[in-house]
Amino acid sequence: MIRLAVIGAGLIGREHCQLIRDHDGVELAAIADPSPEADALAREYGCPLFRDYAAMLDSAAPDGAIVALPTTLHAEAGHACLDRGIPSLIEKPVADTLSAALNLTEASEAANVPILIGHHRRHSPDMREARRIVAEGALGDIVAVNGLWMADKPDAYFDTDWRRQPGGGPILINLIHDIDCLRFIVGEIAEVRAFASSTARGFEVEDTVSIALRFENGVLGSFLLSDAAASPFTWETTSGQALYFPHRAGDCYVIAGRTGTLAIPSMRLWRRDAPDHHWQHPLVEKQTPLDGSRTYPNQLEHFLDIIRGRANPVVSARDGTHSLATALAVQIAAREDRTVAVQDLLTAAA
């Protein structure tokens, strides 16, 4: 039985508690959260509650810890786990700044204590299959990519201060997942441009962003992001694999190549199979069956394998840092109205 602790029992921390309860071979050893709501949660799960996570790590000595704190607190908690040799699953983004993320990455590599970043979609069968389809050349050379993440967060979501402030918006909370997936499927993103707006709610933080992407391999992409639009076009809703979202079959990414196009997560693929490649001939449509497994339990099982020493993190702190750099590039591009190169940010922070 592996003993896990949850640090920060808010929106996603509570989900992690439930995932642990529902999973074989693991138990919730302790929760650390100073909020009054955490008392009832700890009673519900019948586990010790600590106000201070450092005291919890020392006293409960878990085999692993899940860090689900507000983003600005991720790096400090990550170091606290590393200092005690405890593997951690840190929610995305790995940290709020690139220098904090790089510092944590280097500390993890030097101590040889693994950190898994919570880019849960990497544990999804559709993302893995999409990467395989692109890599095996079924679409030909990739030309262009299009993505959507558009949902309407409820008013109560913004009662929490950090979500109304820069860094607490959909670029670092939601788009970073899509960036991570597109990096995984298509390759590294070299440069970005963006326009951002906060007119829907009038908060300091952005609510809507349009983004242009240039990948290192020359592929071009565009992405529309909004957390103020009533729409089913998010991976969470279209995949049916996320937590706390209804399923409505559809797509959130289109990957287009010289000989075919793949829609994700429906995994419909259209290919130009006729030898003369004439654009007025019908495309051949194919549906890839998926195993239907859900990403969060898959992620938890992977974290347990890391703790058992059977796997290395599929999303390491270094990998998560690259997704953070790309998301920050979007933020800067919108703020400064210029093209931002991701590598320039990484070099400046190193």
Ligand SMILES: NC(=O)c1ccc[n+]([C@@H]2O[C@H](COP(=O)([O-])OP(=O)(O)OC[C@H]3O[C@@H](n4cnc5c(N)ncnc54)[C@H](O)[C@@H]3O)[C@@H](O)[C@H]2O)c1
């Ligand atoms: N992977 C996902 O699906 C997913 C979903 C939502 C949020 N997230 C990420 O998880 C993180 C948390 O987001 P959230 O929406 O759950 O936030 P939240 O504000 O709902 O929860 C944060 C919790 O941390 C607690 N906390 C604050 N300071 C603490 C401290 N020093 N020690 C212990 N606990 C402390 C708060 O009391 C609160 O309960 C964010 O970084 C976010 O990007 C990931």
